[in-house]
Each structure stands twice: as C-alpha cells, then as structure tokens.
Amino acid sequence: GQNIDQPTEMTATEGAIVQINCTYQTSGFNGLFWYQQHAGEAPTFLSYNVLDGLEEKGRFSSFLSRSKGYSYLLLKELQMKDSASYLCAVREGAGNMLTFGGGTRLMVKP
Amino acid sequence: DSGVTQTPKHLITATGQRVTLRCSPRSGDLSVYWYQQSLDQGLQFLIQYYNGEERAKGNILERFSAQQFPDLHSELNLSSLELGDSALYFCASGRGGEGIPEAFFGQGTRLTVV
Numbered sequence: 001g002q003n004i005d006q007p008t009e010m011t012a013t014e015g016a017i018v019q020i021n022c023t024y025q026t027s028g029f030n031g032l033f034w035y036q037q038h039a040g041e042a043p044t045f046l047s048y049n050v051l052d053g054l055e056e057k058g059r060f061s062s063f064l065s066r067s068k069g070y071s072y073l074l075l076k077e078l079q080m081k082d083s084a085s086y087l088c089a090v091r092e093g094a095g096n097m098l099t100f101g102g103g104t105r106l107m108v109k110p
Numbered sequence: 111d112s113g114v115t116q117t118p119k120h121l122i123t124a125t126g127q128r129v130t131l132r133c134s135p136r137s138g139d140l141s142v143y144w145y146q147q148s149l150d151q152g153l154q155f156l157i158q159y160y161n162g163e164e165r166a167k168g169n170i171l172e173r174f175s176a177q178q179f180p181d182l183h184s185e186l187n188l189s190s191l192e193l194g195d196s197a198l199y200f201c202a203s204g205r206g207g208e209g210i211p212e213a214f215f216g217q218g219t220r221l222t223v224v
Contacts, residue, residue, distance in 0.1 A: 033212060042112060042200060042215035043153070087153065091211065097143065097166045098213060100153040 004101035006088050011107045012078055020073045020104045022088030031091040033098060034062050034073045038084045046086075047073070075106075083108045113137065114203050114216035122222045128189040131219045135182055135203030141165070142184040143204070143213055144176055148197040159184055191223045 003025040012018040024032070031050040035043035049055055049064035049071060061074040073086055085105045089098040113136035123129055135142050144156040155168035159178035170176075173191075178184040188195060198220050202213035 031211065040198075040220075042114075042217050044112070045212040045214070048212060089153075097155055097158050097168070099155060100145075102152040 004088055004090055004099060006086075006101045006104045008102065009105045009107070011109060012075075014078055014080060014108055014110050016078050017074065017076050018078060018106065020075075020086050020088075020106065022071045022073070022101055024069050024071070024088070024090050024101075026069075026090055026092050026099075028093045029066060029090065030093055032062075032064055032071050033089040033091065034060075034071075035087040035089060035100075036084050037087055037103065043087055078108050080108050080110070082106065112214040112216060114201060114214050116199075116201050116216035116219050118219060119217065120220050120222075122224060123191060125191055125193060125223055127191050127223075128187065129191065129221065131186040131188070131199050131201075131221075133184045133186070133201030133203075133216060135184070135201075136205075136214055139203035139205050139214070140182065141204040141213075142178055142182070143202040144170075144184070144186050145200045145202065146197045147200060147218075148194075153200070156186070188221070193223050196221055196223045 006022045034046040037043040047062035054063045059076045064071045085103040087103045088101040115134040117132045140161045143158045146154045156170040158166040173189050176186045198218045200218045202215045204213045
C-alpha cells in the first residue's frame, strides 16, 4: 500500500514563489506525478519525476528524492489563475495506476 | 482538451438505481482508468483496463463493475446506488510503452444520488 501526504491548503501572493511538498511511503516506487486541478474540472498533468533531481518546465519545477520519499512542486511568478488544487501521485510497479494524495489547495491573493 | 471523452457530464438519480458511465479514451491509448472523487476523499482509484482486460483493481465496491470493449471505450456500471456514491467519476487513459506514462483525464461525470 501507499501513504501520500501533502498540506491541505496554502496561500501565496501574486508574483511570489510557492513550494508544495509531498512525502510518500511505498514499495516498488516507479515515478511521481504532479497534477493541477481547478475546482470541478479534470486534473491536468504538470510534471513527472522518476529519477532524483529537479525537472523544470517553465514557471513550474518538480524535485524528487527517492531515498527520502520526498518531492516538491515549485511554482514561480505566481498568477491568479494558479489558484487550484495540486495533486501529488505515485506510480507503483510496472502498471500505470496512480495513487493520489489528498491534494493541496493553493489560493493566490493579489 | 485531453482527448478523453466522458458521458454524461451530469447525472441525477435516486437511491437503489443503476447507472452506466461511458468513457472514450484518447486515440491510440490502450489503458483506461476509473477514479472516484468525493469532497472528503480526494481521487480514489477504482479499476484499470488494458486492451480489454482488467489490469488492476483498487477500492472498488462490489456494486460497481466495469468493462472495456474491443473499440477500447469503457463503461463503469454503478448499481444499488446509495447517497454516498454521489461524486465526480473520472476516466483517464494512457498509452503504456515508452515515454512519460502520464494519464490524461476526461472532464468527469458528476453523479448525484438523491
């Protein structure tokens, strides 16, 4: 089984930087995903890490440490439209099934 | 638009009834995943099909069943519905094989049981 933890809510200011952490416990780790989900909408893929280190994609970066069971999503130059839930998900084993954390609701304020 | 199509978008039904949710995956994707998202529980994996066969099972109730057809579309059947089954049901599809194994989500079916 898996245990995935992330903060429930965070607040940040427009133009700032925010880091959303995710810790996990799993056997057979085979990748970590970050998804963005606006209320009532479908989750959309943001990033994928399977090896240790930082993956950068525009304003969003994601970091993974497999030995620590830890990842973070870094959002730079925050915009109001970044207000959403951010879901950490872990892939276990060879299948593509993902187990999601409870999500972090990010509120961006002017 | 993710390319994954779910119908219907909204469904209101009474307790005890049975409903069928439909999902058409992205062109070329062989895997279909079903997830349930309720307000207090987040995204919960229900079941996965790959090229017509059940591949993985999560916390899916016995009252729920699914199948994937030869044309790769999938249906999720929910029976003997209870108030607690009210949730957003998402279908996602994925390619498998090489490359980043991300899942692409449909817009979901919002089920309300009254």
